[in-house]
Amino acid sequence: xxxxxxxxxxxxxxxxxxxxxxxxxxxxxxxYKVRMTDAPGPYDQVNIDLQAVEVxxxxxxxxxxxxxxxxxNLLTLSNGVNAIIAxxxxxDVNATQIRLLLGTNNSVVVNGVSYPLDTPSADQxxxxxxxxxxxxxxxxxxxxxxxxxxxxxxxxxxxxxxxKPVLRNVVVTASGSIKGSITPIGTLATxxxxxxxxxxxxxxxNALGQFQVxxxxxxxxxFTITPVLPLLPVTQVNVSVTAGVATNLGTIAL
Numbered sequence: 001x002x003x004x005x006x007x008x009x010x011x012x013x014x015x016x017x018x019x020x021x022x023x024x025x026x027x028x029x030x031x032y033k034v035r036m037t038d039a040p041g042p043y044d045q046v047n048i049d050l051q052a053v054e055v056x057x058x059x060x061x062x063x064x065x066x067x068x069x070x071x072x073n074l075l076t077l078s079n080g081v082n083a084i085i086a087x088x089x090x091x092d093v094n095a096t097q098i099r100l101l102l103g104t105n106n107s108v109v110v111n112g113v114s115y116p117l118d119t120p121s122a123d124q125x126x127x128x129x130x131x132x133x134x135x136x137x138x139x140x141x142x143x144x145x146x147x148x149x150x151x152x153x154x155x156x157x158x159x160x161x162x163x164k165p166v167l168r169n170v171v172v173t174a175s176g177s178i179k180g181s182i183t184p185i186g187t188l189a190t191x192x193x194x195x196x197x198x199x200x201x202x203x204x205x206n207a208l209g210q211f212q213v214x215x216x217x218x219x220x221x222x223f224t225i226t227p228v229l230p231l232l233p234v235t236q237v238n239v240s241v242t243a244g245v246a247t248n249l250g251t252i253a254l
Contacts, residue, residue, distance in 0.1 A: 029091060029137055043110055046074045046153065047117070049103035054126065058094035071105060074147055082144060095133045098145065098169075099126035108153055108161045117153070118162045129167050144170040146215055170215035176241040178223055179212035180249035181205075187254060189227040193239070195219055216241045227254050 050072055053065040066088065077083055106117040119127075135141045148166040156162050178193055182205055189205040193213045205211045205225070224235045231254045241247050 043075065043108050043153065044112060045107070045109035045114075047105075047107045047109070048072050048074060049105040050100060051103045052101040054099040054101065055095060056097040056099075057092035058096060059092065061092075062099075093135050095131045095135070095143075097131055098129045098143075100129075101126040106163065110161075113159075115159050115161050118156075118160070120162070127165050127167065129169050131169055133169075144215065146170055168215065174243050175215045175217055176243050177212055177214045177216055177246045178221065178239060178241060178249060179210070179246050181209045181211065181251045182225060182227075183209060183251060183253050185209035187227050187231065189225050189231075189254070192224050192226070193221045193241075194224070195221055212246070218243045223249065225252060225254065 048071070050067065051069050053067045055063050055065060057063065072083075102119050106119050107114050108117045109115075129145055131143070133141070133143060146168050148168075152164055152166045154162045154164050178191075182189060185208060187205065187209070189211075190202060191205060191211045191213060192200055192202045193216060194200050195217070196219060201213050201216060203211055203213045211225075218241055221239045221241060222235060222237050223239045224233055226233045234252055234254060236249065236252075239247060239249070
């Protein structure tokens with residue numbers, strides 16, 4: 001994924017703005033939907049204890065959303081799968097930041113063993129995703145929060161792990177994706193899409209041999225699948241991506 005960032009893969013959340021007070025039941029004039037997805041990582045599970053979601057509008061006001069709190073395994077949200085936590089209407093025309101507030105029951109499962117996942121920055125201020133989104137009336141405005149578990153978990157010692165989140169936001173209607181599958185199924189491989197300006201977006205192939213790289217600006221890409229040795233990388237050039245469309249490369253034999 002493009003490293004801005006943090007495409008955990010986190011949750012998709014709905015937002016509600018009120019110009020004076022925090023009111024999750026207000027009906028704004030801008031329909032809004034927040035989704036969450038994840039790039040696969042080399043773990044069995046990445047469990048996040050979501051407690052609350054806050055949004056900051058253009059006036060600097062913080063609004064607490066109507067959040068479905070709970071434990072979410074981010075690795076169930078990958079390769080095009082996403083979740084809607086809530087939807088609402090906003091009264092502010094601009095959304096400038098989303099904050100995900102976490103509890104203490106965060107964990108990572110590695111080779112069947114569960115370890116606590118330390119989230120020091122999230123304990124005080126939450127996980128922050130900056131936005132620069134101007135909303136439009138009479139359409140469903142939508143944002144996708146993409147969490148890259150592959151680069152967001154850092155092992156700091158034997159059995160100790162820390163969350164250093166790599167997140168990015170994707171305006172769904174303004175971006176496309178590349179998807180497909182590989183054979184033989186079960187091969188470990190990474191996939192990368194490189195833009196004409198050398199911006200790299202990445203993901204992993206899942207256990208079913210499927211892949212999807214989300215949040216790609218419209219343009220032409222060089223797409224590479226890199227399996228584990230002794231298999232060799234496969235590259236396709238001049239792969240066109242259109243906003244709002246998933247470009248399907250079909251099944252690629254390694």
